[in-house]
Amino acid sequence: MKRLMCTFSLAFLALLIGCGASQDKKSAFKINSKANFNSIQQNSSIEFRVESNKQYKIDSIRVFLNQKKLEYKGNQLQIPNVQIGNHSLEVKVYASNELHELRKKIRILSDKPAKLWNYQVIASYDHDTSRYTQGLEFVGDTLYESTGQVGNSYIFAYNPFTGESFQKQELQPPYFGEGITLWNNRLIQLTWKGSKGFTYDKNTLKPTGDFSYNQSNEGWGLSHDQEYIYKSDGTEKIWKLSPETLEEQSFIQLGTNKSLFKNANELEIVDNKIFANVYLKESVMVIAKNTGVIQGILNFSELKKEITKDENWDENNSVLNGIAYHKERQSFFITGKNWNKIFEVRISPPSE
Structure with a gap:
């Protein structure tokens, strides 16, 4: 049978969507990071801090992606082998017996080329x-x-x-x-x-x-x-x-x-x-x-x-x-x- 072994380079289309923090202007907290949340690969980590606009003492921080809790420790968020695409991180800040919620848009991509x-x-x-x-x-x-x-x-x-x-x-x-x-x-x-x-x-x-x-x-x-x-x-x-x-x-x-x-x-x-x-x-x-x-x-x-x-x-x-x-x-x-x-x-x- 005829065997066709093909070589191909496909130029993938870039879908550019601006991403950033989506949080209440009155929130006492903000996310501070130098990371590019518009291009985060699977099986990687992101460094970010949650900072207070007031003198709140932060007791704990929990981060969720699609309702699943992610590992966040030492200002490092671990991104596992999750579904790629445009998502929203949900950051729950517990401080002074109060719960504050922040959201951050994020785009997750593959960690390997096709x-x-x-x-x-x-x-x-x-x-x-x-x-x-x-x-x-x-x-x-x-x-x-x-x-x-x-x-x-x-x-x-x-x-x-x-x-x-x-x-x-x-x-x-x-x-x-x-x-x-x-x-x-x-x-x-x-x-x-x-x-x-x-x-x-x-x-x-x-x-x-x-x-x-x-x-x-x-x-x-x-x-x-x-x-x-x-x-x-x-x-x-x-x-x-x-x-x-x-x-x-x-x-x-x-x-x-x-x-x-x-x-x-x-x-x-x-x-x-x-x-x-x-x-x-x-x-x-x-x-x-x-x-x-x-x-x-x-x-x-x-x-x-x-x-x-x-x-x-x-x-x-x-x-x-x-x-x-x-x-x-x-x-x-x-x-x-x-x-x-x-x-x-x-x-x-x-x-x-």
């Missing part, structure tokens, strides 16, 4: 070029595919190995179809800017309901693990949804050791890692599901060179999008919008 991952192409299969692919997911040998664009948004169920088609369901205008995932006997589909998603019977693709986005504005990619549905929305956030109500309950934020990063598109979760297409790029991010750290990058630009362009090709938008994992074959299936092929690949981390 690395280049490898892949090997082991097969390719025909793909309909009229499909503006937005989501892929396997159940056995059945591949579910969602497509986008208003008036051309569908869900298909078919066998890519034999070409046999099982079901097809159209999403009526004005909706623009986006990512899909399956939970039990229900297929869940996002729409782009419709602020609404739809559900279908997995076996028949007949519509069964809809749901609203309660916090995010857009729908991009979907995947799931044993506990949550995961949803990207074009920002640095990936939302965690209740599988029962599809309500957005919490989120992780994506980034490297340099900055936070937007534009995660189609998603696939395998072994506690989120594999995410990068919008308008021929690349996939490998993300630690629990922390949001971008651990690796896969450069699939060589695959695009294997594509035959036809009348459906759009030079600006016919990009890589679509990633699904086949559990029995232990391989990933990769395609793009209006591509004439689906590639079966094996993915591996870099050798140490």
